Amino acid sequence: MYEIRLHSRGGQGGVTAAKLMALAAFRDGKYATAAPFYGAERRGAPIVSFIRIDDMPIKIYSQIHHPDLVVVLDPSIIDLVNVFEGLKSDGKVLINAPEVPEKAKSYNVRYVDLTDIALKTNLVVAGSPILNTPVIGALAKMGLFSRESASAAIKEMFSDERNLNAALMAYEELI
Amino acid sequence: MPGTSAKEYICKCTSACAGCSSSLILRHVLKAAGPDTVLVVPACCTSVLQGVWPNTAFNIPVYNVAFAAAAAVASGMAAAFEASGKDTNVIAYAGDGGTVDIGIQALSGALERGTNFLYICYDNEAYGNTGMQRSGSTPFGARTTTTPGGKIQEKKDLDRIIIAHNIPYMATACSAYPQDLVKKVQKALSIKGPKFLHVLAPCPPGWRYDASQTIELGKMAVKTGIWALYEREYDKLTINGPTKAAMIKPASLEDYLSMQGRFSGLTKEQVGIIRAGMERNLKMLKWEAERGC
Amino acid sequence: MLMVSTGNNAVAAAVRQANPAVVAAYPITPQTEIVEQIANFVSKGSLKAKYIPVESEHSAMAACIGASITGVRTFTATSSHGLLYMHEMVNWAAAARLPVVMANVNRALGPGWNVWAEHTDALQARDTGWLQVYVASVQEAYDATLMAFRIAEDRRVYLPVMVNLDGFTLSHITQQLDESRAGDFIPPLVLDHRIDPASPQGYGCMTSSADYFLIRHDIERSMRDSRAVIRETEDAFFKSFGRKYSWTEDYCFEDADVLIVSMGTLGKEAEVAVDILRKEGIKAGSMRVRWIRPFPDLDLKDRELVVIDRDYSFGFGGILASSIRAKTGKECYSVIAGLGGQEVTYDDIASFVRSRRIGTEFWFGVDA
Numbered sequence: 001m002y003e004i005r006l007h008s009r010g011g012q013g014g015v016t017a018a019k020l021m022a023l024a025a026f027r028d029g030k031y032a033t034a035a036p037f038y039g040a041e042r043r044g045a046p047i048v049s050f051i052r053i054d055d056m057p058i059k060i061y062s063q064i065h066h067p068d069l070v071v072v073l074d075p076s077i078i079d080l081v082n083v084f085e086g087l088k089s090d091g092k093v094l095i096n097a098p099e100v101p102e103k104a105k106s107y108n109v110r111y112v113d114l115t116d117i118a119l120k121t122n123l124v125v126a127g128s129p130i131l132n133t134p135v136i137g138a139l140a141k142m143g144l145f146s147r148e149s150a151s152a153a154i155k156e157m158f159s160d161e162r163n164l165n166a167a168l169m170a171y172e173e174l175i
Numbered sequence: 176m177p178g179t180s181a182k183e184y185i186c187k188c189t190s191a192c193a194g195c196s197s198s199l200i201l202r203h204v205l206k207a208a209g210p211d212t213v214l215v216v217p218a219c220c221t222s223v224l225q226g227v228w229p230n231t232a233f234n235i236p237v238y239n240v241a242f243a244a245a246a247a248v249a250s251g252m253a254a255a256f257e258a259s260g261k262d263t264n265v266i267a268y269a270g271d272g273g274t275v276d277i278g279i280q281a282l283s284g285a286l287e288r289g290t291n292f293l294y295i296c297y298d299n300e301a302y303g304n305t306g307m308q309r310s311g312s313t314p315f316g317a318r319t320t321t322t323p324g325g326k327i328q329e330k331k332d333l334d335r336i337i338i339a340h341n342i343p344y345m346a347t348a349c350s351a352y353p354q355d356l357v358k359k360v361q362k363a364l365s366i367k368g369p370k371f372l373h374v375l376a377p378c379p380p381g382w383r384y385d386a387s388q389t390i391e392l393g394k395m396a397v398k399t400g401i402w403a404l405y406e407r408e409y410d411k412l413t414i415n416g417p418t419k420a421a422m423i424k425p426a427s428l429e430d431y432l433s434m435q436g437r438f439s440g441l442t443k444e445q446v447g448i449i450r451a452g453m454e455r456n457l458k459m460l461k462w463e464a465e466r467g468c
Numbered sequence: 469m470l471m472v473s474t475g476n477n478a479v480a481a482a483v484r485q486a487n488p489a490v491v492a493a494y495p496i497t498p499q500t501e502i503v504e505q506i507a508n509f510v511s512k513g514s515l516k517a518k519y520i521p522v523e524s525e526h527s528a529m530a531a532c533i534g535a536s537i538t539g540v541r542t543f544t545a546t547s548s549h550g551l552l553y554m555h556e557m558v559n560w561a562a563a564a565r566l567p568v569v570m571a572n573v574n575r576a577l578g579p580g581w582n583v584w585a586e587h588t589d590a591l592q593a594r595d596t597g598w599l600q601v602y603v604a605s606v607q608e609a610y611d612a613t614l615m616a617f618r619i620a621e622d623r624r625v626y627l628p629v630m631v632n633l634d635g636f637t638l639s640h641i642t643q644q645l646d647e648s649r650a651g652d653f654i655p656p657l658v659l660d661h662r663i664d665p666a667s668p669q670g671y672g673c674m675t676s677s678a679d680y681f682l683i684r685h686d687i688e689r690s691m692r693d694s695r696a697v698i699r700e701t702e703d704a705f706f707k708s709f710g711r712k713y714s715w716t717e718d719y720c721f722e723d724a725d726v727l728i729v730s731m732g733t734l735g736k737e738a739e740v741a742v743d744i745l746r747k748e749g750i751k752a753g754s755m756r757v758r759w760i761r762p763f764p765d766l767d768l769k770d771r772e773l774v775v776i777d778r779d780y781s782f783g784f785g786g787i788l789a790s791s792i793r794a795k796t797g798k799e800c801y802s803v804i805a806g807l808g809g810q811e812v813t814y815d816d817i818a819s820f821v822r823s824r825r826i827g828t829e830f831w832f833g834v835d836a
Binding site: 018019022023026031032033034035036037058059060061062063065 | 471472634636637638640641642643644733734736737739740811812813814
Binding site for chain 2: 495504549579
């Protein structure tokens with residue numbers, strides 16, 4: 001089983017990103033679950049989503065304490081929450097950032113500027129850059145699911161092709 | 176603000192959204208009311224704003240209660256304070272859902288019995304705490320998660336329901352006019368018996384506008400005439416200045432509506448219905464103020 | 469159609485398949501997405517139901533009762549305090565013999581306000597005459613909702629059915645869903661006692677002490693008859709859709725020396741604990757109880773029982789543990805865990821089994 005913990009802020013689409021991940025893994029023929037963990041409805045609050053991918057049916061509903069992968073959609077969360085807590089010793093980190101933040105430097109970090117990609121592809125809604133579809137491209141590049149399944153999942157959930165364009169750009173630009 | 180406590184009763188650590196009208200309203204309400212105050216809060220955004228046990232962001236006693244019960248709990252509390260000879264302000268502070276829908280039975284009863292308390296309804300025109308579903312207070316044409324095509328019924332006329340109970344003091348207010356709000360809270364708390372404030376509370380995630388525009392939007396609501404500012408002592412009506420001005424030279428209703436994503440896609444016909452409802456209300460107010468019933 | 473879905477959306481999708489004529493709707497966390505999704509379906513025309521956005525949960529059930537007695541299919545959803553607020557009408561719907569189906573997303577009771585999973589809300593309604601089933605996956609939420617309509621509407625039953633799913637833990641999790649078309653799996657509703665001006669009757673009128681108990685006995689008679697209907701329906705479901713359901717879902721059951729008994733998603737997590745314990749040489753098994761009303765005959769034999777209650781009856785005990793003790797005479801290790809969404813992992817469950825003391829009660833997070 002592969003366990004991913006995704007950190008975002010309310011309103012950034014982290015919950016949808018988790019669903020997209022589950023859908024992409026499902027389209028790859030895997031079992032997958034995506035579970036958000038939030039308090040009351042509120043924009044801007046840090047939230048966490050737990051994603052599990054496995055070849056067997058997943059029976060675990062409790063939180064992920066030792067993720068294989070930590071995804072950080074908003075780097076400012078790193079100052080509020082220990083996003084690396086419990087990360088497996090061989091675990092990886094994916095951060096939305098133009099460069100590796102100081103606090104992350106001791107980890108195995110991949111990064112890509114999703115915010116910049118969203119702005120470049122005009123993937124902006126009500127003033128906010130959309131990060132949940134581009135991050136799927138970066139995750140596909142990391143091997144979480146196939147590029148085909150990632151694209152299929154995005155197309156299934158979003159008709160606007162800017163989403164797919166941004167994801168493909170993130171796939172290419174992941175460092 | 177003159178006449179109010181300089182002390183803050185809401186700490187900076189609330190869980191409010193950016194641009195939240197309710198926390199702004201409550202901040203001024205508490206400054207006007209002072210420390211000898213208990214808030215009775217049913218399920219609503221304010222239940223959440225306080226924060227999570229063991230912390231609270233409010234520096235006065237807050238009694239959290241079930242959704243339907245605010246006015247009834249306040250009734251009991253007010254009676255008990257009276258029996259003990261205490262002057263403590265009892266303020267029920269509820270959203271529109273907990274007032275106009277599930278809370279209306281308790282509210283009507285409390286008003287009819289002459290309960291000595293102040294009920295403040297902060298109206299963000301939907302069920303905010305659960306993610307913006309329609310309430311009876313949602314205006315015609317507004318999109319909510321349970322009215323994806325726009326609400327087909329008109330906004331329930333809470334004010335005239337309150338007026339039917341013939342209480343000593345009732346007023347409307349708006350988060351964008353804090354001095355007016357403070358005056359009305361102080362006026363209310365100086366009177367014995369049931370008092371009611373209906374406060375418009377523009378809500379960024381619910382009405383779908385940028386959080387920085389809460390004040391501007393609140394002012395637009397009053398300037399267009401869609402939200403009237405007035406006071407009543409029993410049946411004596413006083414229309415406040417900004418609404419008198421709006422009756423003479425209203426700001427553009429279309430501008431007010433176009434600032435909000437919840438009204439996107441309104442047809443001309445629908446705007447006409449909103450305008451007609453607004454004009455009917457202002458006409459009734461004007462008629463009553465001129466003739467004095 | 470194969471897709472991914474949340475528990476709430478799966479319930480809404482099943483409701484769309486069942487095609488009720490009237491849906492009463494009131495929001496409450498964590499059920500709200502059910503009524504929102506149904507609003508979407510109605511708005512887009514994919515469900516032709518009358519959608520009543522009522523002003524409270526008491527009115528939600530009242531509206532369902534008013535609709536149901538005319539002979540049409542009805543549905544509503546609630547949770548926690550909403551279920552409590554409609555408690556009078558929940559009782560009414562059962563005694564009025566109405567096949568209302570309701571999804572209840574299990575959530576803790578306040579004060580303090582807590583929006584996370586706990587079963588006390590629905591278990592407090594166990595005396596009302598409603599049938600109650602507890603699901604543990606998105607697929608099961610869908611399937612149980614479809615079956616609920618068929619069971620409720622069977623002439624031998626004519627009792628309302630509550631489908632329970634864990635708040636947030638199941639309502640908000642995304643898993644795979646086979647959104648099977650219901651086809652003719654749910655026959656059209658024929659309510660023999662429906663209102664008909666051509667054949668006027670009085671409903672629910674004053675009833676004397678000489679007669680009232682007969683009504684109550686009749687409810688119980690149907691509750692007993694519902695056992696056969698549940699069996700038939702779940703068997704028919706397996707034939708039509710290939711997914712098997714029964715009174716319980718058992719895992720490593722046959723040769724188990726110690727059985728973990730629980731409800732809801734904890735019952736799935738328990739299976740992971742079973743795997744861990746088996747590797748240690750402990751012959752553990754898991755029994756996830758699905759039906760609470762009618763309460764099933766449980767085949768427990770000599771096994772030691774570790775019963776996990778995500779609920780409590782003050783001054784008495786865990787409701788599942790108490791029910792098992794009452795029905796079978798068997799003592800158990802009664803674990804109280806998961807209240808208010810308290811996290812319970814497979815490791816925790818395995819430790820309950822290792823440290824079991826039969827005949828005692830253990831409050832997880834409190835007792836040592």
